[in-house]
Amino acid sequence: MASLLIKNGRVIDPAANLDTIADVWIENGRVAGVGPDIRIGSAQILDASGLVVAPGFIDMHVHLREPGMEHAETVETGSRAAAAGGFTSVCAMPNTLPVNDNPTVTSYIVARARQFAVTNVFPIGAITKNSAGEELAAIASMKAAGIVAISDDGRPVMNARVMRRAMEFARSLDLPVIDHCEDLHLSAGGDMHEGLTSVRLGLRGIPSASEDVMVARDILLAQLTGARFHVAHLSSRHALEMVTVARRRGLPITCEVTPHHFALTDAEVRPYDSNYKMKPPLRSGCDASALVDGIASGAVDVIATDHAPHPGSEKMQEFERCPFGITGLETALGLALEKLVHTGRITLPRLVELFTAGPARVLGLDRGTLARNAPGDVTLFDTEHQWTYDVNKSFSKSKNSPFDGRSFRGGPVVTIVNGEIVWRCDR
């Protein structure tokens, strides 16, 4: 494998506490060195002047829809969208058809990824069989086949006793338990966040309490079991408060926030446009600003997209009949720059940490750093270039994004996976 030399970029590697103009040398798919003015005669040179050179971004919450829903997305198209968003690794949620609740499905996803994905793909296994919330899935065998965490994303385990057993078992395997925290009885029938907008539009509400109740339950169960518990797509300020308090008590609890939850509010929902419909729903302005505060203070560990592709035919319906979820891989960095960095709320190293060392730490991956011998995953991005998102040019098979036509300042420029350039911005 050829060697690649990334010259003169601003190298930011939060895991190594590094922020300096330097060169990054990648040899045989791994980082061979970072330093000033590296000279390797045979290496391919990539000029990164004016760009940030960061460890490859990791999106720990993605729906690749394969197997079973290939009309919405595939491992290949999803990973191409990921690369175009600056991500070098994605975690695939298990709510496929069939559900990834056994090592055969896990191995299938791993094999498809090896053949078709341009990024690394790490499967997440189901907590319960068929994510039905009753009987534990084949968690240990799935771990042997390659899962990095367990979750019944989208169909949360309602039975606290089952969740307790899952946490105990996950702890013995040292796997994190990721929960989509939603009390399905409280949220039943809801279409958007319960608040003034839902009341105005005559849409049924999903109260924040439906999330808070489950976060509270899971924190108590994590305390009981000692499991590593990770809150998926945290959206409510009360839930964030509880996570913060629990961490202060020393519990191994982490959380992720999506770009759409800190960038948009329920008041911005375009009336009856299903590209604004997702779970958890866009919350109030108070919630969104609390999420930004939490990202700035360190209470939030990870930015993850919850990329949830749905074909147009499913999203072109009455609002209440449309499925939940929006795509997000290609707009994540642009939104994070806009709402977090350009506003002065966080530094660039902190931004990079949220996309790299943060998720690597939650999942225990040996990635998210440019340390010598780490996998050669690198994300190059700029912070100034003006560009406009055109969803029709998305690499994703689905086009359900509320950010179509939005202008951004800064975004991904080159994505390198295991030493290979897999995507390059064409502007």
Place this chain on the structure above:
Amino acid sequence: MPAGLLGIEELDRAEIEAILSRAKDFQLGPGQPLRKLDTLRGKMIVNLFFEASTRTRTSFEIAAKRLGADAVSITAAGSSVSKGESLVDTLNTLAAMHPNAIVMRHAASGAPHFLARHLSTPIINAGDGTHEHPTQALLDARTILDHRPALEGLRVAIIGDIAHSRVARSNIHLLSKFGADIVLCGPASLLPPELGQIAPGVRLTTDIREAIRDADVIMMLRVQLERQHEAAFPHGEYFQFYGLRLEHLALAKPEAIVMHPGPINRGRELASEVADFQRSVILNQVENGIAVRMAVLERMIG
């Protein structure tokens, strides 16, 4: 402004006044003979009802015919809608027939707004889910104005299942635009606190006596059992606390009028004596429904 009528919230006062004043021209005086007009001759109006409704559909049909338009009514049962055709496909099919307007009722909030974004045909909302029912609010306003000189300063009590009521939302927006003092009343489970911020001049109470005290207008809502996904109050206890009884009327202003969008559940939200009470204007509302819908159709298509 898009053609059509999707809701009261986005209308301005002048537009509402124009419709109400034109509706007055279409009212039939006592003993006045019915005269058919030809204002909309050669125009075609499709009434598309995805949800059962006798009175609203009939009212729109009569309004269209009195203006000389051709009206075709399609109800969901028996049409391709019940065979699983999507809303977009159904409407595309209808639009290809080039109607001049589509009058639409649908159980999903926002269904007409969704279609209005994808079709160029003007859409008149005849009730969408729990969102709006603009012509009902217009006919209610017309009815109040037949008994009172102005809406401004009137105290209007709206009582019942506000959370699930499109009639309430449209009325709140309309009355608020004209400076009425609105009191919403119902059990807390049907009265989300955010309703207090939906428009200026709105107050909430869970006490029916407080709501009725000094009211000029009492609007009773249907208890929309079909829109409730679970029991929001103990079975059988609604009428006890929120049913309108004759003794309540003593608390209101002496000339207060009682309204109801119909159909009435006697003994559920209205005591039978109240429904027959001389100051009930419920049948008056039905008549005004036609006049107001004529004004709306004429304005949207004419």
